[in-house]
Amino acid sequence: MLRSLTAGILLAFAGSRANVARTILSCAGIVVGVGALIIVVTAGDLGQRYATAESEANAGRAATMQVTSFSAVTDMAAYEEDIARAGAEKVSLSQMPAQSAVFRNGDETLDYVDLTAVDVSMAEIRRINILQGRWFTEADLGSQAPVLVVNQALGDIIGDSTEIQMGTDRWIDVRVVGVSQGSAFDGDWYSAYLLRSPITEEMIFGPTWDAEAGGMSPGESELGVTHVALLDPADSAAEDMDNGEEFTERLSSAKWRWSTDGRPDLMIYRADYAEQTQELIDIMSWGLIGIAAITLTTGLLGVLNVGLVTVRERRRELATYRALGASRFTLFVAVVMEAVVVAVVAGLIALLLSFALVAVAGAVIGNFVALPPDIAMVVPPSAVLVGLGSAAFVGLLAGIIPAIRALRASVVAGLRE
Amino acid sequence: MSFEAPHLLPTPVRSPASPLLRVEGLTRHFMVSGERIDVLHDCTFDVARGEVVAIIGQSGSGKSTLLNVLGLLDRPSGGSYVFDGVDTTGLREGSRSRLRGDGIGFVFQQFHLLERRTALSNVGVPMVLSGVPLLRRRARAKELLESVGLGHRLHSQPHQLSGGEQQRVALARALSRDPALILADEPTGALDAASSTMIMDQLIEQARDHDAAVVVVTHDPKVAERADRIVELVEGRTR
Numbered sequence: 001m002l003r004s005l006t007a008g009i010l011l012a013f014a015g016s017r018a019n020v021a022r023t024i025l026s027c028a029g030i031v032v033g034v035g036a037l038i039i040v041v042t043a044g045d046l047g048q049r050y051a052t053a054e055s056e057a058n059a060g061r062a063a064t065m066q067v068t069s070f071s072a073v074t075d076m077a078a079y080e081e082d083i084a085r086a087g088a089e090k091v092s093l094s095q096m097p098a099q100s101a102v103f104r105n106g107d108e109t110l111d112y113v114d115l116t117a118v119d120v121s122m123a124e125i126r127r128i129n130i131l132q133g134r135w136f137t138e139a140d141l142g143s144q145a146p147v148l149v150v151n152q153a154l155g156d157i158i159g160d161s162t163e164i165q166m167g168t169d170r171w172i173d174v175r176v177v178g179v180s181q182g183s184a185f186d187g188d189w190y191s192a193y194l195l196r197s198p199i200t201e202e203m204i205f206g207p208t209w210d211a212e213a214g215g216m217s218p219g220e221s222e223l224g225v226t227h228v229a230l231l232d233p234a235d236s237a238a239e240d241m242d243n244g245e246e247f248t249e250r251l252s253s254a255k256w257r258w259s260t261d262g263r264p265d266l267m268i269y270r271a272d273y274a275e276q277t278q279e280l281i282d283i284m285s286w287g288l289i290g291i292a293a294i295t296l297t298t299g300l301l302g303v304l305n306v307g308l309v310t311v312r313e314r315r316r317e318l319a320t321y322r323a324l325g326a327s328r329f330t331l332f333v334a335v336v337m338e339a340v341v342v343a344v345v346a347g348l349i350a351l352l353l354s355f356a357l358v359a360v361a362g363a364v365i366g367n368f369v370a371l372p373p374d375i376a377m378v379v380p381p382s383a384v385l386v387g388l389g390s391a392a393f394v395g396l397l398a399g400i401i402p403a404i405r406a407l408r409a410s411v412v413a414g415l416r417e
Numbered sequence: 418m419s420f421e422a423p424h425l426l427p428t429p430v431r432s433p434a435s436p437l438l439r440v441e442g443l444t445r446h447f448m449v450s451g452e453r454i455d456v457l458h459d460c461t462f463d464v465a466r467g468e469v470v471a472i473i474g475q476s477g478s479g480k481s482t483l484l485n486v487l488g489l490l491d492r493p494s495g496g497s498y499v500f501d502g503v504d505t506t507g508l509r510e511g512s513r514s515r516l517r518g519d520g521i522g523f524v525f526q527q528f529h530l531l532e533r534r535t536a537l538s539n540v541g542v543p544m545v546l547s548g549v550p551l552l553r554r555r556a557r558a559k560e561l562l563e564s565v566g567l568g569h570r571l572h573s574q575p576h577q578l579s580g581g582e583q584q585r586v587a588l589a590r591a592l593s594r595d596p597a598l599i600l601a602d603e604p605t606g607a608l609d610a611a612s613s614t615m616i617m618d619q620l621i622e623q624a625r626d627h628d629a630a631v632v633v634v635t636h637d638p639k640v641a642e643r644a645d646r647i648v649e650l651v652e653g654r655t656r
Contacts, residue, residue, distance in 0.1 A: 320529045323490060324543045324590070325518015327511050411490050415529065 029299025030346035030394060031353070034387045036292035038354040041383035044285040049375050051277035056127035057181075059271040063231045063238035064125055065247055066094070070224040070265035072208065074215040079258035080227065086250035087237055088229030092122040093196050095226050098206030101166040103174075103190075105158055113154060114191040117204040122193065125230045129374075131155070133178030136195045146174045146203070147195040154190040155179035218260040228271060244268030299346070300394045307339050307402035311409075318406050319414025332403045339399025340392055347391025354387070355379055435502065436463035437597055437630045438487065443496035445482050456482045460496070460655045462648050466597065469621055469631040471641040474650035480634045481602060483650065487632060488600045489517045501597055518546055522591030522629075524620070526603035528583040530575040536562055536586045537571045543593045561589040565619055581612030588616065592623055599624060601633045605640055617643055 059066075065088070073079045083091045095117045103110040120136045122128070128135060131152060140147040146166065150158065158164060158176060165171040180193070194200060202209045205225070208216045216225075229247075231238040237246040247268050255261075311318070321331060362377030445457040456479045464470050474480050485491035486498060489505060498505050501520055505513065522543075523529075530539050540558035541549075549557070562571055565585040575583055584604060591599055601620060605613035617640055624631040633644060641647055649656040 316529065317531060320531065321542070321546070322514070323488070323517070323523050323529070325514060325546045325594075327514040329511075330546065412485050415490070415525065 027299075027303075027342060027346040027349070029295065029302045030343050030391060031299075031350045033292055033296030033299045033394075034347045034350035034391045035354050035357075036295055037289065037390055038350060038379060038383045038387040039357065040285055040288040040292055041386050042354065042358055042379050043288075044281055045380045045382060046375070046377055047281040048274075048278055051281065052274040053127060053375055055272045055274035055277065057129070058126075059273055060125045060228050061127065061230060062272050062274060063233040063235065063270060064272045065229045065231060065238070065244060065268055066226065066271040067229055067244075067247070067251070068224050068226040068267045069259070070267065071259055071261040072216040072218050073225050073258050074213065074218055074260055075258040076215050076225075079215075079225075082251055082254055082257065083227060083229050085254075086229075086247055087231050087235050089232060090121045090124045090230040092119040092125055092228055093117055093204075093226070094122070094228045095196075095204055097194065097200075097204045099203055101203070103164065103166050104171065105161050106163045110154070110157065110190060112190065114189055115194050116191070117194045117196050117200065119196055122228070125228050128193075129181040131179045131181050133176070135178055136193075140175075140177065140195055141197045143175060143195075143197060144199065145172065146200050147197065148174050148176045148192045149178040149180055149195075150176055150192040151180055151190065152182040154192055157190070215258065224265075224267075238270065240270070242269055244270065296390060296394055299343075300398045303339055303342060303395065303398035304401060306342075307335070307398055308405065310338075311335065311402040311406045315409050315414040316417040318409065319411045319417075322411040323415060328407050331406055335403035335406045336396060336399035339402065340395035343391045343395025343398065344388060347388045350391070351379075351384060351387055354383070436465045437501055439463040439497075439499045440487070441497050443483075443486065443498060444494045445479070445486060445491070446494050456653050457486070457493070458653045460650075460653070462655050464598075464630045464632060466630055467625060467628050468646065469624055469633065469644045471644035471647045472632060472634045472650060473636070473638075473641050473647055476636075478650040479653040480650055484600055484602050484632070484634050487598075488521055488523060489513045518543060519594060520597045522594070522596035522599045524584070524587050524591050524599065524601040524604045526606040528575070528580075528587045528607075530583055530586055530590075532575060535572045535574055536567060536578065536589075539575070539586055540590045540593050543590060547594060557593060558589070561592055562586070564623075565589050579612075580608050581615060584608060584612065584616050585619065588619055588623065592627065595627055595629075597629055599629050599631045601631065603635055604633065605635070605637060613637070613640065 067083060069079070080091050097115050097117055101113070101115060103113050118136075120138060120140075123135045128149075130149070132155065133149070135149060136147060148164075155176075164174050164176055166174050176192075182191075194204070196204060198211075201211065205216060210217055231247075237244070237250065240246050244267075248266050251266065251268070318331060318335075321334075322328075326334075358377060358379050365377065440463065441461050443457055443460040444455070446453050446455045448454075460483060462470075472480050472483060482491065486493050487500075489500070489508075493506070496506075500516065503516065505516065508516070531542065534542075537555065537558050540561055541554045544554040544557065559568070559571060562568060565588055567582060567585055567589070570578060570582060570586075573582075575586070578586065584607075588604075591601075599620065604620065605616055608616060620631055620633070621643065623629070631644075633640060635641055
């Protein structure tokens with residue numbers, strides 16, 4: 001008798017332990033699956049925001065067309081007016097100056113500085129994060145010295161110095177009005193935006209520049225002139241990613257206003273690349289979501305298994321509920337909800353782990369890559385919704401079959417157990 | 418699987434003289450391995466409000482089957498069963514559940530208390546199922562447990578209670594919705610003599626106080642002799 005009692009107690013303990021282990025293991029499947037989903041959605045969201053930020057910082061917002069004329073533009077104002085007529089909402093020069101300039105800070109000569117001549121409107125076309133100072137204003141156009149916004153690497157070298165000069169054959173003072181955040185692309189390069197103004201036009205367009213005519217001398221262009229133009233992304237010309245044929249046609253329609261060539265040599269293409277990067281991220285995300293879905297399915301089978309075992313073990317309890325007046329529907333909801341609650345708890349655990357993982361990853365990645373200030377590495381609300389939603393859905397699926405079993409069980413037989 | 422959205426009950430047909438339950442020509446058979454086994458044959462009897470009826474009979478005489486039919490846990494194969502003016506024969510499952518929850522209280526031989534729930538919570542379960550708000554539910558459950566002498570065991574779980582105490586919790590649970598009918602299946606079968614007497618005292622007292630009919634299935638002559646009337650089942654037939 002004592003042996004039977006001991007065996008019974010041991011079996012009861014083993015059974016309880018086995019059930020707890022089964023529940024924990026089934027939850028583990030959901031935790032891993034939901035966690036993977038949350039991480040994938042978070043990574044996709046971060047990638048999308050980062051790709052957009054990089055594209056907007058380096059190339060322009062959607063949709064930015066790069067417009068280069070390799071033939072001389074004899075009337076720059078008319079040319080820019082026609083770019084606007086062709087559909088551009090904003091236009092800015094985006095030109096490497098014809099004369100490469102050397103910078104010096106006091107007596108110290110700086111390494112090569114990558115200069116881009118722009119208009120005030122460039123800040124509306126590209127995302128420019130100003131770390132110190134400000135971006136150009138219309139008032140800067142009247143400055144007697146070239147006005148610059150330098151990148152972070154150059155700004156670090158310059159510091160608070162006011163003795164910055166640039167020159168070719170002679171040195172002239174420059175005004176640095178702001179420091180912009182560097183992107184992943186310019187890294188340690190020294191670069192700066194140079195404002196196009198009356199005193200910098202010759203430096204930008206070279207000796208062919210005819211200040212009185214406001215254009216270049218016909219037939220003598222060597223470098224070409226590059227602008228960026230911001231179009232409505234819904235414009236059909238913006239959809240032509242590579243050739244820019246439609247925009248070229250529009251721009252060429254009144255070419256006599258600004259070109260003496262019968263057939264101006266234009267190169268136009270879509271410059272912003274966030275969409276293409278996003279497509280790549282989407283492809284990778286779908287692959288990862290597939291893996292997460294398989295893991296989640298394993299979790300679902302685990303919860304289903306536990307649910308079926310639990311319903312079998314609880315036939316008497318469920319029959320008691322029926323005897324006390326529970327309808328079949330009440331019981332169905334109760335059993336399904338138990339599975340949903342288990343799955344949602346697993347989802348919450350996955351969410352907490354994901355928050356921790358993303359925080360750690362953010363700290364580690366932050367040491368290697370400078371993220372733009374408005375791109376924090378956090379779990380986005382969409383990932384929370386996807387994670388908890390999928391957990392609840394898995395719980396729902398896993399609870400339905402045990403619930404149907406519970407309904408089919410005989411109340412009388414259950415009470416006899 | 419099918420659910421019924423509306424649990425609408427037919428309008429009861431009652432008169433002051435009509436009994437709470439009336440069974441006429443009730444039969445129940447089961448098919449086992451293709452063989453028909455008749456458990457109840459042509460059972461006919463009725464029970465009035467406030468009446469305590471004992472159903473006695475040998476093992477296998479169909480007592481529990483009859484109790485299951487009376488409790489709407491099982492359907493008869495033939496005959497009619499009118500409960501509180503409602504002919505239950507053709508009722509759909511949802512309506513039967515509602516009628517059972519609202520009008521019938523069960524006391525089982527093995528108590529069937531829910532593990533890992535306190536006495537207070539166990540008594541509250543039928544009220545949860547019928548949507549009674551928490552505060553009213555708790556107050557009512559406490560009042561019932563005090564009325565069966567368990568005011569000091571409100572927060573005890575079933576395994577912490579003696580058999581007699583568990584059965585008193587089950588009785589309190591059966592009374593929680595003021596049922597018109599209390600069905601007790603061998604309520605003292607698992608209890609010692611003292612506890613049996615106490616349970617029967619309280620069953621009868623509660624029945625009288627609540628004007629409920631009590632049907633007790635029992636083997637125990639001492640229990641049967643306390644009933645107002647005895648219905649004997651012999652090979653599935655009432656006498």
